[in-house]
Amino acid sequence: MKEIPASGMLKKERHAYIINQINLHNKVLSSDLSLLLKVSEDTVRRDLNELSEKGKLLKVHGGALSKSFHFPYEQIDIYAQESKREIAKKAISLISEGMIVLTGGGTTMLEMARLIPDNLKATIFTISPLVALELAEREFLTVILVGGQLNKNSQVIMGSKTVRELSEIRVDLCFLGANGIDINEGITDSDWEVVQVKKAMIKSAARTVIMCIGEKLNSAQKMKVCSFNEIDFLITDLKSSNHKVQEYRGQVKVL
Incomplete structure (x- = not known):
């Protein structure tokens, strides 16, 4: 997240900013919002409580989450869903017959799972039970859910058991979402456990694909997942001519 000039910001403006951060990053921390918005954590907590009561987010200890993690996929409004479908279409073009693939979780990954052709023969490992259930509908796919503790x-799935199991597999392609991506900071996240699992996923893969909507470009979280030299493809919803993706072309292949 980038700091904003928030002096004198009205409550309505704070709420809009919080919702935007939830949409982009799926999770916000009260402490981070307090610094960014230049208000007390008590004010942030009141804002989060109000937004939770309005059904805009899910209040949790220390912050808030996107509702997309906790409601049936068909019953929620997916932020930038058309953009995520465009990313999913590009991602599927990288999957060939007989490949062994590993995926993370999230709404973009679910869009990809939904678009995988019914006749594709491949093996797909995933840390997402929701992705696994979606892929289970495909007759010719072998779907393997990586073991470990479910992060509610x-x-x-994450934790030491997950990292250990990932160290024992080798896949052709790994598809990951990005909480933050920046030309200088690389791929970043706000959750230490998530970072460890993503690192293990990247190590298990011959090639790694980062999938993110264009709005996330040039944003950074506190914890580093990897540098661009560990990434093979960056897939966004933006056109190849868009100025936001041009600076990344020297670091990674952009689709």
Whole structure:
């Protein structure tokens, strides 16, 4: 998240900013919002409580989460859903017959799972039970859910058991979402456990694909997942001519 000039910001403006951060990053911390918005944590907590009561987010200890983690996919409004479908279409073009693939979780990954052709023969490992259930509908796919503890906030499998299992597999392609991506900071996240699992996923893969909507470009979180030299593809919803993706072309192949 980038600091904003928030002096004198009205409550309505704070709420709009918080919702935007939730949409982009799926999770916000009260402490971070307090610094960014230049208000007390008590004010942030009141804002989060109000937004939770209005059904805009899910209040959790220390912050808030996107509702997309906790409601049936068909019953929620997916932020930038058309953009995420465009990313998913590009991602599927990288998957060939007989490949072994590994995926993370999140709404973009679910869009990809939904678009995978019914006749594709491949093996797909995933840390997301929701992605696994979607892929289970495909007759010719072998779907393997990586073991470990279910994180109730993010609805993905993580922990030391997950990292250990990932160290024992080798896949052709790994698809990951990005909480933050910046030309100088690389790929970043706000959750230490998530960072460890993503690192293990990248190590298990011959090639790694980062998938993110264009709005996330040039944003950074506190914890580093990897540098661009560990990434092979960056897929966004933006056109190749868009100025926001041009600076990344020297670091990674952009689709």
